[in-house]
Amino acid sequence: MHTSNLYYTEPQLELAELLVASAFPSRVFFCNSGAEANEGAIKLARKWGKMHRDGAHVIVCAQGAFHGRTMGALAATANPRYRKQFEPLPKGFVHIPYGDLEALEQSIDSATCAVMLEPIEGESGVIPLEPGGSRRSGGCAMSATCSSSSTRSRPAWDAPAAGGPTSTRTRRRTS
Ligand SMILES: Cc1ncc(COP(=O)(O)O)c(C=O)c1O
Numbered sequence: 001m002h003t004s005n006l007y008y009t010e011p012q013l014e015l016a017e018l019l020v021a022s023a024f025p026s027r028v029f030f031c032n033s034g035a036e037a038n039e040g041a042i043k044l045a046r047k048w049g050k051m052h053r054d055g056a057h058v059i060v061c062a063q064g065a066f067h068g069r070t071m072g073a074l075a076a077t078a079n080p081r082y083r084k085q086f087e088p089l090p091k092g093f094v095h096i097p098y099g100d101l102e103a104l105e106q107s108i109d110s111a112t113c114a115v116m117l118e119p120i121e122g123e124s125g126v127i128p129l130e131p132g133g134s135r136r137s138g139g140c141a142m143s144a145t146c147s148s149s150s151t152r153s154r155p156a157w158d159a160p161a162a163g164g165p166t167s168t169r170t171r172r173r174t175s
Helices: 010-022 034-052 071-076 080-086 101-107
Strands: 007-009 058-062 093-096 112-117 141-143 170-172
Touching: 007 010, 034 058, 034 071, 034 112, 071 080, 093 101
Parallel strands: 058 093, 058 112, 112 141
Antiparallel strands: 007 170
């Protein structure tokens, strides 16, 4: 069942609480696809840059990565095969060779708000990032989604009947 984003659903709250308690002590953003997750991450990074880094907005990305088919995610994806027909794409993305930590360090300057890397690139093979690779980005790395079927949202008809989406109650957002 789809609900407007003006409302939270109880299963959503329960899942968020579970994730925050077991994975990371922060907030959870639910979305429908890998591309949407990356759009959210891009916007979050830019907002942070605007608020805390004097308007820093550039995101450093890696060649060979795939981040999705929406305009921001495509701008983060270097492969011309995906980009070409949709150019001009949003500006503010630079692409460095994957795993080149020297290039990564050199690409970061006062305009950088984030580094967007897949811990394992899948589009160009199965290539893991060198250990410590994301730490070398000076702490501004964000992991791009790894969109296997297990990370995608399940369709409503695949949900358990009891307490599942068909019996979802809603709560109004407070902010
Ligand atoms: C690494 C990675 N990021 C993002 C995406 C985009 O995900 P979606 O197709 O769910 O928008 C994919 C899709 O294959 C992917 O493999």
